[in-house]
Every structure is written in C-alpha cells, then in structure tokens.
Amino acid sequence: MKSVVIGSEGFEIVELETPQPGPGEVLIKMLACGLCGTDVEKLEGRYKGSKPVIGHEAAGIVAAVGEGVTSLKIGEAVVPHHHVNCGSCYYCIKGSPTMCPSYREYNFTPGGFSEYFIVPKFIVERRGIHKIPPGLDPIHACLTEPTACILRAIKRIAVEEPESYAVVGLGAMGLTFTQILRLNGAEQVFGLDINPLRLEVAEKYGATPLNPSTIDAVEKVRDMTGGRGVDVSIIAAGSPLALPLGIRLARRGGQVLLFAVPPHGSTLQHDISDLIVREVTIIPSNAATDREMAEALNLIVNSRIDLRGLVTHSYRIEEFEGALRTFKNGEGIKIVITP
Secondary structure (H helix, E strand, C coil), X not given: CEEEEECCCCEEEXXXXXXXXXXXCEEEEEEEEECCHHHHHHHCCCCCCCXXXXXXXXXXXXXXXXXXXXXXXXXXXXXXXXXXXXXXCHHHHCCCHHHCCCCCCCCCECCCCECEEEECHHHHCCCCEEECCCCCCHHHHCXXXXXXXXXXXXXXXXXXXXXXXXXXXXXXXXXXXHXXXXXXXXXXXXXXXXCHHHHHHHHXXXXXXXXXXXXXXXXXXXXXXXXXXXXXXXXXXCCCCXXXXXXXXXXXXXXXXXXXXXXXXXXXXXXXXXXXXXXXEEEECCCXXXXXXXXHHXXXXXXXXXXXXXXXXXXXXXXHXXXXXXXXXXXXXXXXXXX
C-alpha cells in the first residue's frame, strides 16, 4: 500500500505491507484525509506538540477488525478520532481532557495519508471511531475532526453574551469559525485575511471582510463597534503576527481565543502591560474530545455548515507534493488527500 510518512528531509511516499489489526484494533481503508497546517509544520520541523505522524483528519470504511472488537463491522463508513483521553486521570477529572497524558500517546499507524491505517485499541475501546450514515461524502466527513476542534474552542470563550467577533485568518478553520459563529447567532463577525478569495468566501458566510494589508483593520473594527473593538478575537492563522493583531482588535475586558498553532519557539511581540491595563484575556484551545466529534458530525450530517465551498483541491497520495505546493502558495482553502 502507498503511504505518506515523515522522512529525513520532508515527506516520503513509501510502499508498505497492508497492516493487520491486532486484538482490539481496527483497520481502516482511507477514503479521504484533510491536509492540516500541523501536518505541514511537522514536515518542516516546526510543530512538536505530538508524535511525528501525519494525516489525522481521516474518513474511511472498516476493512478489518481485530479480536474482541464487536462495536464495528467490516464495510461500515466511519470517522476515527486520532486522539482520545482516558477519562480518569487528574487532567480529565479537572476538566482538561486534551491535556490527558494518554491523549497524544496514541495515533493512527502509519498515519492517515495511507491507503490503510490501524486505529489502536486504546482509541477503539473508548469509542473513538464514529460511524457515519451511508451516502455522506467522505471528503466532507473528513472535516469532522477540525470542526470538532472549533466547537470545543467556542465553548472555552468566557465573555458573557459576546456580540462581536474578529476572525484573524480565513483558511478552512477561520471560515468554519465564521459559519458556526453566525449559526450561533453572532451579530457581528469580522473576517481578516490578505487573500482576496478567502475574503470573498467569508463575506458569503456573513462576515465583514477586512484586508489588514490595505486598511487599518483595528480602526475600522473600532469604528463599527462603537469605538470599543470586538468582544472576542479568534486567532485562526498560525503566523506569530496574528496574535498581536487579535489583541489590538479586542475591546477592554475582551478575550482573545488562541486557536491556530504558531511555529515552535514563537514569542509574543506585544506590550504585556497592555493586557493588564485593558484586562484582555488570552485563552488557548487545543484539539477536541469525542463529545465535540459527535457534535461536529451532527452538524455535517444535517448540512448545517457549508463544506462544499471549503474544499477547493483534492490530490491522490502519489500527488502529495502538489498538495503541499498548493497549501504553501495559499492557492486554495481546504486540501484533501484521497487514495
């Protein structure tokens, strides 16, 4: 089988024997797997938050089950979650499930950008493989995990009844944030990006598009919010420059939701005293639990968010180099890998 793995210099497309599931494991035939920014950062050595495995936004069908697996049948369409928490450790009990030591201990083998991959027993026995209804396009189903991350991030917003938001970075994640915020009743959503295509899509989804390279976006937002700034800024771009911009966009007493992962070693280039004087809170959000996976799948199955407008490119495994090139050139929105 073909598989994309991390090599000594970037990625390698290798031929491997199709793995067989051991006791408690499940073999998945991959039908679609989204290319995430963290995959690219791992390939470039800029992300160190989890094991060096790429491809986690996967959808497929059950190809084989190991001894003891009774909850799944061969041929069922599924979306597996690459990380699950244990549910019983200090972090899980205290409400930090994605900080569970077991959460990043397990992953797909050899990774989601493979014709077949193994889901380990730890994930299977904690119901980390979600069944999807027949007929759901796997290219849409594979967006369940990133959507789940967004749903958990929104839950972490602590501002009381926020009315205005700024989404900094309008890639697939920023545009999904935009859709869900509007779905939840947000009165004002500003979408910031320098890419004209993404600004156009954000406007279609109900955001006020702003290009910070051509206008003073901070002043514009303040003008449109009674001089205050937004209740919540959402950082959906991995550039280290996005966070300082988000801080300036936030009102006094507002919140900055740090969602996108900047390169390892990035530092905050902002006057720290400003955070105290204006009481601006920075809240990070990392990953999702299986509760959000189920909630995200429900949104997708019921067509509550538009995914067709987000997936702009699809590449086969052997075309992975082209997918990377498109991603780095910022030519599309969401890129999906298929067998």
